[in-house]
Structures are given as C-alpha cells and as structure tokens.
Amino acid sequence: MPGLNILFNYEKQWFADDAKAALSVTAVALPVAIAYAQLTGVNAVVGLYSCVLPMIIYALFGTSKQLIVGPDAATCAVIAAVVTPLAAGDSVKHWQLVITMTAMTGFWCVIASRFKLGVLADFLSKPILMGLLNGVAITIIVSQFSKIFGFTFDEKYLLERLGGVPAYISQAHVPTLLMALFTVSVYFVMKRLKPTFPASMFAIALGAISVWFFNLGQFDVKTIGIVDGGLPLFQAPEFNVGIIRELVMPALNLAIVSFVSMMLTARSFAAKNSYDIDADKEFMALGMANFASALSQGFAVSGADSRTAVNDANGGKTQLVSIMAAIIIAIIAIFLTAPLEYIPSAALGVVLIIASVHLLDLKAVWRLRLKDRQAFYLTLVTLLAVLFIGVIPGITLAVLLGLFQFIRTVMRPTDNILGVDINGTVRSLDTSDKAKAVDGIFIYRFNSPLTYFNSSFFKRRLLEQYARQKEDIDCVIIDAVPCFTHLDLSVMAMLADLDIIFRKRGVRLEIAGRKRQLLAWFAKAEIKSGIEGIYVHSDLYLALRKNQRQHNAAQKELSDETTNEQEYTNEAIIAL
Structure with a gap:
C-alpha cells in the first residue's frame, strides 16, 4: 500500500x-x-x-x-x-x-x-x-x-x-x-x-x-x-451462473x-x-x-x-x-x-x-x-x-x-543501411552524404525485434538491399542490438539459411552486438559460429575495426604482389 x-x-x-x-x-x-x-x-x-x-x-x-x-x-x-x-x-x-x-x-x-x-x-x-x-x-x-x-x-x-x-x-x-x-x-x-x-x-x-x-x-x-440509504447489504447473485460467460470479455x-x-x-x-x-x-x-x-x-x-x-x-x-x-x-x-x-x-x-x-x-x-x-x-x-x-x-x-x-509495425518495420562519417561514427546512409559506405562491407540494421512472423521479411529485405549494392562486398554485418531481443528458433533457422546463401557468394555473414546471448542461442539452435559459421562481435565498432584491418591487410598484400610483379618486369626488361 x-x-x-x-x-x-x-x-x-x-x-x-x-x-x-x-x-x-x-x-x-x-x-x-x-x-x-x-x-x-x-x-x-x-x-x-x-x-x-x-x-x-x-x-x-x-x-x-x-x-x-x-x-x-x-x-x-x-x-x-x-x-x-x-x-x-x-x-x-x-x-x-x-x-x-x-x-x-x-x-x-x-x-x-x-x-x-x-x-x-x-x-x-x-x-x-x-x-x-x-x-x-x-x-x-x-x-x-x-x-x-x-x-x-x-x-x-x-x-x-x-x-x-x-x-x-x-x-x-x-x-x-x-x-x-x-x-x-x-x-x-x-x-x-x-x-x-x-x-x-x-x-x-x-x-x-x-x-x-x-x-x-x-x-x-x-x-x-x-432513495433507500443506509449501509449497503451484501447480496449473493441469484441469476444463472452461465450468464457470467457473457460478461468475461466485456469485463x-x-x-x-x-x-x-x-x-x-x-x-x-x-x-x-x-x-x-x-x-x-x-x-x-x-x-x-x-x-x-x-x-x-x-x-x-x-x-x-x-x-x-x-x-x-x-x-x-x-x-x-x-x-x-x-x-x-x-x-x-x-x-x-x-x-x-x-x-x-x-x-x-x-x-x-x-x-x-x-x-x-x-x-x-x-x-x-x-x-x-x-x-x-x-x-x-x-x-x-x-x-x-x-x-x-x-x-x-x-x-x-x-x-x-x-x-x-513489428512485421513491416523500417530498416537502414549504415556507414561511417568523417569522425568515425556509425550512422545511417541518406541523401545528406554525411556518412559513406565502408569499402567491401555492407552494414544492415532492422528496426524491430526479430520473431517468427517477420523473419522472412527480414531475410527478403536484407537480400534486396544487398543486391542493390554496386561495389563488391566481402562481408555483411547485421546490427544485432535492435533486432535480436529473444530466442526464436525460426529466426535462428533463417540465419542459418542466410549464412549458406552468402557463403555460396563468397561473402562472410557477421553479427555485431549481444555476443554472449547470441552464442548461447547458437549453441541451442546448433548453429556454427566463428570461422566455420557466423562470426559474432561484441559491438559494431569492433566488427568494423577487425574487417578494416583484414581489408587493409589484403590491400597491402595485393599492393606488394603488384610491386613485386612490376620489379620482376623491370628486371626482365633490363636483362633483355
């Protein structure tokens, strides 16, 4: 009280x-x-x-x-x-x-x-x-x-x-x-x-x-x-109890x-x-x-x-x-x-x-x-x-x-493609051009909790937005914070299907946020994580840093290979 x-x-x-x-x-x-x-x-x-x-x-x-x-x-x-x-x-x-x-x-x-x-x-x-x-x-x-x-x-x-x-x-x-x-x-x-x-x-x-x-x-x-005043006297109802059924939903x-x-x-x-x-x-x-x-x-x-x-x-x-x-x-x-x-x-x-x-x-x-x-x-x-x-x-x-x-609202929510601005802050890509897409990385946010009745819509929207990207994509990152709020086996099965689809295209599927929860749910749903499956990061910034390091390393390796080829070509020309 x-x-x-x-x-x-x-x-x-x-x-x-x-x-x-x-x-x-x-x-x-x-x-x-x-x-x-x-x-x-x-x-x-x-x-x-x-x-x-x-x-x-x-x-x-x-x-x-x-x-x-x-x-x-x-x-x-x-x-x-x-x-x-x-x-x-x-x-x-x-x-x-x-x-x-x-x-x-x-x-x-x-x-x-x-x-x-x-x-x-x-x-x-x-x-x-x-x-x-x-x-x-x-x-x-x-x-x-x-x-x-x-x-x-x-x-x-x-x-x-x-x-x-x-x-x-x-x-x-x-x-x-x-x-x-x-x-x-x-x-x-x-x-x-x-x-x-x-x-x-x-x-x-x-x-x-x-x-x-x-x-x-x-x-x-x-x-x-x-008007009969005085103290109210309690009276037990005397009507047919079956009438109570008529009162349940109105009540x-x-x-x-x-x-x-x-x-x-x-x-x-x-x-x-x-x-x-x-x-x-x-x-x-x-x-x-x-x-x-x-x-x-x-x-x-x-x-x-x-x-x-x-x-x-x-x-x-x-x-x-x-x-x-x-x-x-x-x-x-x-x-x-x-x-x-x-x-x-x-x-x-x-x-x-x-x-x-x-x-x-x-x-x-x-x-x-x-x-x-x-x-x-x-x-x-x-x-x-x-x-x-x-x-x-x-x-x-x-x-x-x-x-x-x-x-x-839950079944058909809004979604966003994310990028990074000049200060390194993750934000939505829009017509203002304040943020730019990260090279080789596609970041997707679904603005609703994922459950069995909107998982197919999530899958369709993610693939549609991915297909519209003009540049080559090596990695797809899903922002887990707004959408992965509870365990749903239908959602886990959908994620497993997405992983197969992207692997066939040579693209890594990664999830950023709620790492501890997602790994526990993956174990219950028997979904592989890490190198053999879907990699889960602690947050979006860690996922971006790791992928950018890998991208920079790959670019450096490609640059070194190009340099070595150019040097070999120059030596061959001199020898001739």
Whole structure:
C-alpha cells in the first residue's frame, strides 16, 4: 500500500489545502455519481456507494497523489450496454449483473498487475482512445435526450434513435423540458458568476428544491424516486451462473479501457506535480478499487479526470483528499438520502450531457488529419464503430486496432543501411552524404525485434538491399542490438539459411552486438559460429575495426604482389 507511506509521513501544513480540496471534490462528485447511477440503470444511492470504499482503497493502494477514482461516463456507458440486454427489464437482476461485472473487472486488473502488464497503459494509442471517448460521449448525449424531452426511446441503437428524434420531439413533455432549461440556465449562470463553485451541484439542488416547493410531481415531472440509504447489504447473485460467460470479455475490455483512461489522467497530473507513478501498482489499485465497489454493491470505477482536476486546482497535496471526500459522501449515503428523491431526471440528463460534452474533442480529431493521416483514420474508424455498431463492439474493435497497429509495425518495420562519417561514427546512409559506405562491407540494421512472423521479411529485405549494392562486398554485418531481443528458433533457422546463401557468394555473414546471448542461442539452435559459421562481435565498432584491418591487410598484400610483379618486369626488361 504505497499510500500508507504518505499518510504516515503526513505534514500538518498540508491539511488545510487537502480539506478544501476534499470539499470541492465532494461537491462535484455527488451530482455526477447520482447521474452516472441513472446512466448505469441502478438506484441513485449505488452511485454514492461506488465513491466511498473505492476512493479509500485507492488512497491506500495508488501511487498518484492527485488522482480521484469514481464513476466515469465511459465506464458506466459500457456497463449499461452489456447488462441491460441480459437483465431483460429485471431491476434486481440488473443490479446484480452490474456488481458481478464490476468484480470481474477488478479480477482482470489484479491479474494484469500480477503479471506486470502495466505496459498496457500504452497499448491503446492516443488516437484510438480519442475516437473511443468521442463515440461514447455522443452516444451518452443522444441517450439523455429522452430525459430532457420527457419521452422514452423504443430503439436500441444510436442510428435508429437519431432517425426517430423528430417524431419524439413532437411528443416532448413541456414541464420536463422547462425543468431541463432551468437546470441549464442555473448551471451557466453559476459558471459565469462563480467559476470555482460546483455549478452542477447547485443546478441539481435548485431543481430538487423547485420540485419539492412547487410540487411539480403533479405535472408529471419525473424524479429519481425514493432513495433507500443506509449501509449497503451484501447480496449473493441469484441469476444463472452461465450468464457470467457473457460478461468475461466485456469485463476484460472494460478493464483495459478504464486502466488506459486512468493512466492518461494520472500521468498528466504526476508530470505536472513532478513525481512518478508505477503503472503495475496502478493496475492493482484499480483492481482493488473495483473489488471494493462490488463489495459495497456499487459499479465499476475509473480515474475521474474532472474530479482530479478539481482536486489539483484546489491545492490537494495527498490522497487524504480522497479519504475525507469519501467520508463526507458516506455520511450523505447513510443518513441524508431523503432529499435526493426530489432530484428531477431532466436535471440529471443535463448534467450527463454537460459531462459528455467535456469528453468531446472533435476539433482534435480533425487536426489529426493534418498531423498524422494514419492516426486520423484510426480515430475515425473507432469513432464510427462506437456510433454505428455499439459501445462494446466499438471497444473490442479499438483493442483489435491497437493490436493490429502494433503487429503491423513489428512485421513491416523500417530498416537502414549504415556507414561511417568523417569522425568515425556509425550512422545511417541518406541523401545528406554525411556518412559513406565502408569499402567491401555492407552494414544492415532492422528496426524491430526479430520473431517468427517477420523473419522472412527480414531475410527478403536484407537480400534486396544487398543486391542493390554496386561495389563488391566481402562481408555483411547485421546490427544485432535492435533486432535480436529473444530466442526464436525460426529466426535462428533463417540465419542459418542466410549464412549458406552468402557463403555460396563468397561473402562472410557477421553479427555485431549481444555476443554472449547470441552464442548461447547458437549453441541451442546448433548453429556454427566463428570461422566455420557466423562470426559474432561484441559491438559494431569492433566488427568494423577487425574487417578494416583484414581489408587493409589484403590491400597491402595485393599492393606488394603488384610491386613485386612490376620489379620482376623491370628486371626482365633490363636483362633483355
């Protein structure tokens, strides 16, 4: 528990800033948690449960000092997309499926941490994650139209819903729409007058007061209804265990997306405040936070960028902010839930739309078109997949795109032909002519780890580049550092074939770098080394020096032979 070290060495002067930040985080977290509970399809108090224990657990297990965990728009949208069809309208079953999926997400995170898979933070590239979050944001915005206008969508998918919007708007419930407009007005007025105040909380609170004071229920203005507070009671799932199979892959997708999103937030604030975070421990922290949420009957959580930003802006120094905010939310969830029943659904819809708008960054997507066309296409495909085929298939496609992008890079990497500049430094040969090829030596670098699925490409590229050389080549040297990273018998067999090919052409095949590893691998693969096979040097400069000495010696021997022949010819002429 890395957080314990900070808490045990806590400095008194930090407390004032942490207390102020905790109050601000609570003010932002309360309305968002209730709104995300509605998005997930569970009771409002579940959103509060999803804040308390996860925030405390992350404070103990996490390595970020500013990160606040809690309900997240993308996470809740994923859960709702998976669980709603399986629950088939049964609210109890829906809640239990949400809890089960949350626990499974925590399980995947802990397993990933155990196998040190924190590198998955870099697995989903920024363009893919950008497309995913924009797609989820648009999906949430459209889904909340029903709460704002007072109707219910009959369609399941986004395109069908968009197609039916004109007909639905004609059925709009005027009092509900007026409540939504009132909430929007309060929100933006508060943002204008007091930018640092929690505008969402004020907007929802005034909406609830209006419902209670003016008895707006008589006008069919829907509210979230009775909220049963108190301590959460653990319930064992009562649905068919076979349904769990339907949750395995979605939970894995959710774990990856939640972790990548959380790490983007955690790393940005860690860099801003000049400290480092441990990706593997963050995976463990996220897993334990999700276990805690499931144990307290809550839903999956992730890093909350908006609440983290509020924490940092108010000077939060340590994770004591999370603990204090969690205690305040726990008191509300246990003792003060009665006023929550007056919160209008339209106000929650407005809060969700505002939160989703902050996720939208379509300008950044369009700018990618000029910066990196390939990244732009990846973002666009992911965005359209989420919109057209759904959140879960879109996330699956995003993960596959990230995998295929990596495989494509590894399978077909760049390569270089190397030479030496006037200072004796090895560098790539290019149009600048700063480096020149070494006489009689061809130096090749392959910019990717060699493995079974790119060894044939390596062989083809090496022979192609060798064939383009106009001068006679006595020796081919392969730079081993970037490409020979692990033992692969397919790669060893390919090297043996190359050695035979070059020997038939009277060319030596040599490898520079990783000498100890390569000799051990050659022994396992039964490949000869040294004079009888492939010679392995400690590094590229030693290989060049040895070959240049041999080349110079050969040139000197040839020069001596030429001189001797010339002297013999001169003597013969004199004798004649």
